[in-house]
Amino acid sequence: MENxxxxxxxxSVESKQEFSGKIVSYVAIILIGGLxxxxxxxxxxxxxxxxxxxxxxxxxxxxxxNWSPSQHLFGALPMIATSFSVTVLSGIVALxxxxxxAIAITExxxxxxxxxxxxxxxxxxxxxxxxYGYVGLTVIVPFLRRFFGGTGFGILAATCVLFLMxxxxxxxxxxxxxxxxxxxxxxxxAGLGATRWQxxxxxxxxxxxxxxxxxxxxxxxRAFGEALAVQMVIGNTTVMPTxxxxxxxxxxxxxxxxxxxxxxxxxxxNALWSLALILLVMSLAFNLLMRLVSxxxxx
Amino acid sequence: xxxxxxxxxxxxxxxxxxxxWALAKQQSAQDKVTIVGSTALQPLAEAVVNDYQHYHxxxxxxxxxGGSGTGLSQVQEGAVNIGSADIFxxxxxxxxxxxxxxxxxxxxxxxxxxxxxxxxxxLTMVQLRQIFTGQIRNWKEVGGPDLPITVINRAHGSGTRxxxxxxxxxxxxxxxxxxxxxxxxxxxxxxxxxxxxxSYIAFxxxxxxxxxxxxxGVAATAExxxxxxxxxxxxxxxxxQKQPSKATAxxxxxxQSKKVQKSLVNxxxxxxxxxxxxxxxxxxxxxERK
Amino acid sequence: xxxxxxDRLATIIILTLTGMVGLILLALLAYLLxxxxxxxxWHFLTSSAESFKSGGGIRDQLFNSLYLVVLTxxxxxxxxxxxxxxxxxxxxxxxxxxFLRLAIEVLSSLPSVVIGLFGYLIFVLQWGLDxxxxxxxxxxxxxxxxxxxxxxxxxxxxxxxxxxxxGLGLGMSKWHVTTKIVLPAALPGIITxxxxxxxxxxxxxxxxxxxxxxxxxxxxxxxxxPFSPTSFLNPLRPAETLAVHIWKVNSEGLVPDARAVSNGSxxxxxxxxxxxxxxxxxxGYLIKRRLVK
Numbered sequence: 001m002e003n004x005x006x007x008x009x010x011x012s013v014e015s016k017q018e019f020s021g022k023i024v025s026y027v028a029i030i031l032i033g034g035l036x037x038x039x040x041x042x043x044x045x046x047x048x049x050x051x052x053x054x055x056x057x058x059x060x061x062x063x064x065x066n067w068s069p070s071q072h073l074f075g076a077l078p079m080i081a082t083s084f085s086v087t088v089l090s091g092i093v094a095l096x097x098x099x100x101x102a103i104a105i106t107e108x109x110x111x112x113x114x115x116x117x118x119x120x121x122x123x124x125x126x127x128x129x130x131x132y133g134y135v136g137l138t139v140i141v142p143f144l145r146r147f148f149g150g151t152g153f154g155i156l157a158a159t160c161v162l163f164l165m166x167x168x169x170x171x172x173x174x175x176x177x178x179x180x181x182x183x184x185x186x187x188x189x190a191g192l193g194a195t196r197w198q199x200x201x202x203x204x205x206x207x208x209x210x211x212x213x214x215x216x217x218x219x220x221x222r223a224f225g226e227a228l229a230v231q232m233v234i235g236n237t238t239v240m241p242t243x244x245x246x247x248x249x250x251x252x253x254x255x256x257x258x259x260x261x262x263x264x265x266x267x268x269x270n271a272l273w274s275l276a277l278i279l280l281v282m283s284l285a286f287n288l289l290m291r292l293v294s295x296x297x298x299x
Numbered sequence: 300x301x302x303x304x305x306x307x308x309x310x311x312x313x314x315x316x317x318x319x320w321a322l323a324k325q326q327s328a329q330d331k332v333t334i335v336g337s338t339a340l341q342p343l344a345e346a347v348v349n350d351y352q353h354y355h356x357x358x359x360x361x362x363x364x365g366g367s368g369t370g371l372s373q374v375q376e377g378a379v380n381i382g383s384a385d386i387f388x389x390x391x392x393x394x395x396x397x398x399x400x401x402x403x404x405x406x407x408x409x410x411x412x413x414x415x416x417x418x419x420x421x422l423t424m425v426q427l428r429q430i431f432t433g434q435i436r437n438w439k440e441v442g443g444p445d446l447p448i449t450v451i452n453r454a455h456g457s458g459t460r461x462x463x464x465x466x467x468x469x470x471x472x473x474x475x476x477x478x479x480x481x482x483x484x485x486x487x488x489x490x491x492x493x494x495x496x497x498s499y500i501a502f503x504x505x506x507x508x509x510x511x512x513x514x515x516g517v518a519a520t521a522e523x524x525x526x527x528x529x530x531x532x533x534x535x536x537x538x539x540q541k542q543p544s545k546a547t548a549x550x551x552x553x554x555q556s557k558k559v560q561k562s563l564v565n566x567x568x569x570x571x572x573x574x575x576x577x578x579x580x581x582x583x584x585x586x587e588r589k
Numbered sequence: 590x591x592x593x594x595x596d597r598l599a600t601i602i603i604l605t606l607t608g609m610v611g612l613i614l615l616a617l618l619a620y621l622l623x624x625x626x627x628x629x630x631w632h633f634l635t636s637s638a639e640s641f642k643s644g645g646g647i648r649d650q651l652f653n654s655l656y657l658v659v660l661t662x663x664x665x666x667x668x669x670x671x672x673x674x675x676x677x678x679x680x681x682x683x684x685x686x687x688f689l690r691l692a693i694e695v696l697s698s699l700p701s702v703v704i705g706l707f708g709y710l711i712f713v714l715q716w717g718l719d720x721x722x723x724x725x726x727x728x729x730x731x732x733x734x735x736x737x738x739x740x741x742x743x744x745x746x747x748x749x750x751x752x753x754x755x756g757l758g759l760g761m762s763k764w765h766v767t768t769k770i771v772l773p774a775a776l777p778g779i780i781t782x783x784x785x786x787x788x789x790x791x792x793x794x795x796x797x798x799x800x801x802x803x804x805x806x807x808x809x810x811x812x813x814x815p816f817s818p819t820s821f822l823n824p825l826r827p828a829e830t831l832a833v834h835i836w837k838v839n840s841e842g843l844v845p846d847a848r849a850v851s852n853g854s855x856x857x858x859x860x861x862x863x864x865x866x867x868x869x870x871x872x873g874y875l876i877k878r879r880l881v882k
Binding site: 315316319320322323329331333335338339341343345346348349352359360361362363364365378481482483484485488503506566567568 | 640641642714719720798799802803804806807813814815816817818819826827837838839840841842843844845847
């Protein structure tokens with residue numbers, strides 16, 4: 001009796017497997033969560049060293065306009081402003097075009113176009129940013145110089161390069177969100193006698209809105225964090241951006257040019273880590289924005 | 300059947316890994332030297348290392364870039380054996396130069412370069428200073444075409460910039476807030492592509508894409524550097540800790556040897572340390588070499 | 590205006606703009622390929638790079654790139670797959686789960702420079718891995734995890750719920766159902782996702798400059814002992830990848846034919862990603878066909 005009871009109540013092979021499987025997947029997710037946590041804590045600690053260790057004022061850092069490491073002046077406002085303007089500009093230029101291409105591919109052109117288009121996008125996403133930078137330096141900058149005068153380096157050039165970089169990603173994400181719109185919507189709209197454009201503008205775009213916005217924010221987040229390509233065309237002058245054709249510097253370009261030339265633990269090095277922290281905080285903000293947008297769309 | 304194949308494959312991989320590990324343990328331990336630092340010095344260091352390993356196959360030498368600042372801070376912490384730098388340790392914030400051994404392994408000339416369509420071939424030192432401090436802003440003021448000057452500076456803290464400003468600017472002067480680039484190659488590309496651009500690069504990177512400028516009628520040649528007639532030059536250093544490992548010392552000795560200096564150093568268009576007739580202190584004083 | 594006319598006008602505008610965008614993107618690809626293809630030769634692919642003489646190749650860089658992709662996938666696929674199984678099969682729909690998702694998405698928007706610097710300080714210095722393939726692979730894993738987890742999760746979710754119910758009805762454990770029924774069905778999607786993410790890490794440079802390093806010491810392709818320092822299989826040796834090589838040649842390259850080397854490398858890189866792409870599609874197709882049978 002006792003034996004039978006034991007046999008009936010002891011864990012079966014299946015439940016043992018279930019247990020170990022659960023453990024494996026829990027460990028993986030905890031590892032990833034831990035990794036994110038470590039990165040956040042680590043970068044925060046590094047980033048606030050300028051204020052806690054070197055007692056540089058946070059206010060001075062955020063609104064100061066003079067970035068001059070040799071005089072120990074670390075005003076990051078010019079870089080923050082430039083990073084923002086470049087990101088927003090490239091996002092604004094890329095969004096309508098991504099939208100238009102997505103509409104054409106999902107609603108107008110035959111489906112074979114998509115089969116051809118998808119690998120092209122994958123290729124463009126895989127091209128290293130240095131290459132985009134080089135194309136910018138040898139093609140876009142001289143082009144802008146011929147048309148607008150000046151040196152050609154500056155915010156506009158950086159916008160063009162970033163636009164090229166984020167367009168493929170944004171387009172493919174927009175296409176995905178259009179494809180997610182149920183076929184019935186289209187049929188219903190057509191059944192009511194709507195033209196194709198009416199269907200697109202009144203039915204499809206509104207129902208794919210959150211996906212489109214997500215694509216835009218995602219593209220902008222990528223533009224915000226891009227370093228090597230921007231550095232080659234923006235001119236790296238740490239001044240407040242005053243015009244599209246003036247050279248300026250972004251957070252990432254100052255970070256990458258400076259990090260190798262400073263010594264760990266010095267005030268100049270800490271200031272660069274603070275720039276990295278700003279980048280991190282901003283990409284967090286982009287992410288929260290993205291979730292907010294998609295949650296609103298889901299309602 | 301499937302399971303059998305998989306287990307055989309697994310056993311084979313395990314045997315291979317275990318066997319190789321055992322084999323690797325039997326091999327005599329290799330001397331390891333790690334060089335980190337100046338990206339500009341990296342190609343030369345790599346070439347010398349390749350050459351050195353022909354003679355000393357049991358020393359493994361690893362060359363990495365990362366920048367002079369990185370190199371110096373790592374060698375100070377003892378994380379690497381050699382920190383290469385194109386700047387004196389004394390000039391770098393946060394480095395205690397007394398704790399390090401300075402080994403000069405090459406001399407690099409620095410030449411001002413302009414876009415080749417400008418037709419500018421000569422500038423005086425005063426003009427150069429005024430251009431880089433922003434007092435002269437158009438090429439016509441120095442005898443060129445009516446074209447605004449685009450100054451391209453090197454990244455703050457880079458060895459080339461420190462050496463350039465030490466020789467060209469007066470103490471207390473600051474260069475104008477201009478474009479900054481951190482590598483010789485990019486600077487060359489930008490000067491080549493931008494009419495009216497001026498910058499400065501190491502001799503090793505000079506080619507027909509850009510026009511090197513004479514200063515006060517003196518040409519940017521290796522010979523003029525050795526006598527300090529050409530004032531824009533700097534040392535390439537390999538810093539070690541006070542007591543470097545045997546393999547490290549041996550490699551540096553090789554790097555400084557007449558043979559390497561004559562062949563590889565010259566081939567990379569650096570200037571041999573044995574040719575120098577003058578020497579420079581960290582604060583920029585130049586004296587006759589004994 | 591009548592709706593039909595607006596419709597036609599809109600269609601024309603949309604198609605013109607699409608044509609323009611397509612033209613720009615294709616022109617970019619064509620420009621890169623055309624300027625690079627003439628420099629690709631057997632010699633270029635099979636000889637090692639030169640420091641300051643012309644005529645160098647990209648053998649080691651190409652191999653390093655491929656090897657690094659393999660190493661990265663070895664680390665990231667198990668992690669991403671297990672995490673995706675958790676998210677799609679086990680995760681309750683609560684705050685904790687949505688927080689986890691947020692965390693993974695934060696990873697995906699981290700600038701690669703920041704990841705590179707993090708990898709440098711933690712993997713290279715703290716863990717003492719030095720500049721090595723392993724440190725590079727770990728940094729790339731950080732970069733790769735979010736995309737891969739997303740791809741795996743999507744693939745798992747696309748398996749119809751009926752199949753799971755059938756398994757559960759037979760008394761199988763959830764884990765058993767997942768590994769024996771759901772996973773095989775989701776395999777084509779997972780493999781495609783993995784290979785496509787490989788394309789992205791193949792072109793990554795900023796995260797590698799400070800982790801896998803910028804130089805390739807001489808390696809021997811006959812030494813199959815992964816623990817020997819000169820072996821091409823040793824994961825602890827520093828390695829310059831193709832993308833990093835392009836960056837280095839452009840910034841501090843001393844070789845006279847820097848332009849040619851860089852253009853050629855770019856073309857090789859694009860072609861490799863193209864091959865990845867075709868491979869992903871082909872393998873996905875093969876597996877699908879086998880499953881249908």
